[in-house]
Amino acid sequence: MPHVSLHTPIGDVTVFEHDGAIVALDWGWVEDQAQTALLDRARQQLDAYFDGALRTFDLPLAPVGTxxxxxxxxxxxxxxxxxxxxxxxxxxxxxxxxxxxxxxxxxxxxxxxxxxxxxxxxxxxxxxxxxxxxxxxxxxxxxxxxxxxxx
Missing domain, CATH: 1.10.10.10 (Winged helix-like DNA-binding domain superfamily/Winged helix DNA-binding domain)
Incomplete structure (x- = not known):
C-alpha cells in the first residue's frame, strides 16, 4: 500500500493510500515510502494545514469501517x-x-x-x-x- 511519512509539529505522521483514496493516517514514521500524486497532494495539504494556510482538506477519502x-x-x-x-x-x-x-x-x-x-x-x-x-x-x-x- 503506498504511503508517505512527514514531520509535523505534533510528531511524525504517515498517510496511506489505496485505490486512489486516502485510507489511513497514523502517528509515526514508516520506512520504504512510495510517493504518488495523491500522497504528494496529502503532504502539501497537511503542511498547509499546520502552517495555518488550509482550513478544508480536499482529498478523496475511503475510511474502512461499519x-x-x-x-x-x-x-x-x-x-x-x-x-x-x-x-x-x-x-x-x-x-x-x-x-x-x-x-x-x-x-x-x-x-x-x-x-x-x-x-x-x-x-x-x-x-x-x-x-x-x-x-x-x-x-x-x-x-x-x-x-x-x-x-
Missing amino acids: PYRRAVWDALCTIPYGETRTYIDIARIAGGSPRSVGQANGRNPIPLIIPCHRVVATGHLGGYSGGEGLPTKRWLLALEQPEGALL
Whole structure:
C-alpha cells in the first residue's frame, strides 16, 4: 500500500493510500515510502494545514469501517475549521449515543483530515487517541483558533 511519512509539529505522521483514496493516517514514521500524486497532494495539504494556510482538506477519502462509523466520520467532516461540536451534537446527526460517537471517534482511521479533534464532551475536552492524547488535541484546537482567542 503506498504511503508517505512527514514531520509535523505534533510528531511524525504517515498517510496511506489505496485505490486512489486516502485510507489511513497514523502517528509515526514508516520506512520504504512510495510517493504518488495523491500522497504528494496529502503532504502539501497537511503542511498547509499546520502552517495555518488550509482550513478544508480536499482529498478523496475511503475510511474502512461499519456503516455507523462512516456516518459519524461523515458528520465530523462537516464541522467547520475553528469550531467544535459535542458528542451529543454528532449523535443527533449520525444517530446513536454520545458514547457510540466517542467509540467511532476513537476508531477514526484518518485523524486530522477527518477532524475528530473537533469533538468535545459537554463541559470538557473529552478524549483523544492520536499523538500524545489530550495535549495533541489541545494543540490542534489552538492551531485553529483566531490569534489571541481563548479555548
